[in-house]
Amino acid sequence: MPFEPVPRDRLFFFRFPDLLSPHPAPARDWQLPRRLHTPDPMSDSASSAPSSLYETLVLLTRASTDVVLITLVDALGSTPQDTGAKMLVTRAGRYCGTVGGGKVEAQAIAHAQQLLAPDSPDFGRPRFVTWTLKTDVGMTCGGSVKLYFEPHISPAAQWSIAIFGAGHVSQALLRVLLPLRCGLTVCDSRPEWLEQLPKAAHLRSVHHAQPAELVPSLPDRTFLLCMTKGHTTDRPILERALRERTFPFIGVIGSAAKAAVLRRELLAAGLSPDQANRFHCPVGLPFGSNDPHEIALSIAAQLLSERDRLHSANASTLHLQGTAD
DSSP: OOEEEOOGGGOOOTTOHHHHOSSOOOOOSOOOOSSOOOOOTTSTTGGGSOOSHHHHHHHHHHTTOOEEEEEEEEEESSOSSOTTOEEEEETTEEEEEOSSSHHHHHHHHHHHHHHTOTTSTTTTOOEEEEEEIIIIIOOSOOOEEEEEEEEEOOHHHHOEEEEEOOSHHHHHHHHHHTTSSOEEEEEESOHHHHTTSOOOTTEEEEEOSSGGGGGGGSOTTOEEEEOSSSHHHHHHHHHHHHHHOOOSEEEEOSOHHHHHHHHHHHHHTTOOHHHHTOSBSSOSOSOSOSOHHHHHHHHHHHHHHHHHHHHHHHHHHHHHHHHHO
8 A cells, every 4th residue: 555655844734724733722612513414504503513624623623633634635537536525534433524435435534543543653644645446445446546644633642741740840841842742741739839830732730639649540651750849759659650550651850869769669569570660760861960951851852762762662563563464
C-alpha cells in the first residue's frame, strides 16, 4: 500500500487557522452533536447545528475528539467520487461526509482508524495514499484515487505528562512544555502555588490534599514526574505509581542519595526490586547548573528523548509482528 509522507511545508487548509492551532480552544456554549443530521430549518436547533464539514471538524477538535479529515485530492479513470470529496472519521468510524462509499470508503475508514490508534507507529501522522482501485482495493473499476489523511489529535492523547508539585522547577518546566503537543496535569496540595501556573487549554491544575490519590486516574501512557516539596511528599506518589501502574516514564527530582533512600523505603514497603528500580532520580539529563530554568531544560530534554525512544521501540515491535504475520 504505497504512500507519501507529507512534508511539513505542504500541510494546507491555511484558510482555517483554528484547525492548525496545536492547542484548540476549549468548547464553550455549543454541544457536539452525537450524530449529524439535517435540521428542520423551522426548528429552534437549526441555527446551532454545524453547517459544514469544517465547522463539524472544529467542534470535534474543541471537544478533544480525535478525528481524521480525509480529502480525495486526485481521481483518475473510473472512480466512485469526484476530486475534492471529504470525510471525517473518528475511532468509532465514519462521522460525516463521503469519499465514494463502498470498498474505497471502507478502506479509507480503516486506514484513518489506524492513524488514530495510539499504539500504531503511524499514530497522528498525516499522509498521502494512492490506491489503484482494482489491485489495492479489489474493485472492478480501472481507476485510481489519491487521498490525503489529516489527523487532528488532542494534545492529551498524543502525550500525557503529569507533574506532582507546582514549585519553582515545575513553573519553569511548564514554560518549556506548553508550546509542545502534550496534555499537562499539575497536582499540588498548595493552592497558592497552583494559582501561579500559566493558563492554557491543555494544562489542568488539580488541588488535592493527598496528591497520590490522583495516580489511579491518570492515562496509561502518562509520563509522571514527582517534584513536590520534599522526600516525604514524593514517596506516597511514587509508591502508588510503582505498585499500581506501569507508566512508561517516572522521574523524581533530587540527588542520587535521595534515590537510594527512596529505593530502600520502597523495598521495605513491599515493592519488588524491579519495581523499586523503575524510576529516574535525579530526573533530567546531566547538563546545566542547579538554576530552576536549567534543571527544567534538562528534564524536558530527557522527556523528549524517552518519548522518541519509546516511539521507535514500539514501531520496531509492530514492524516485527507484521513481518511474522
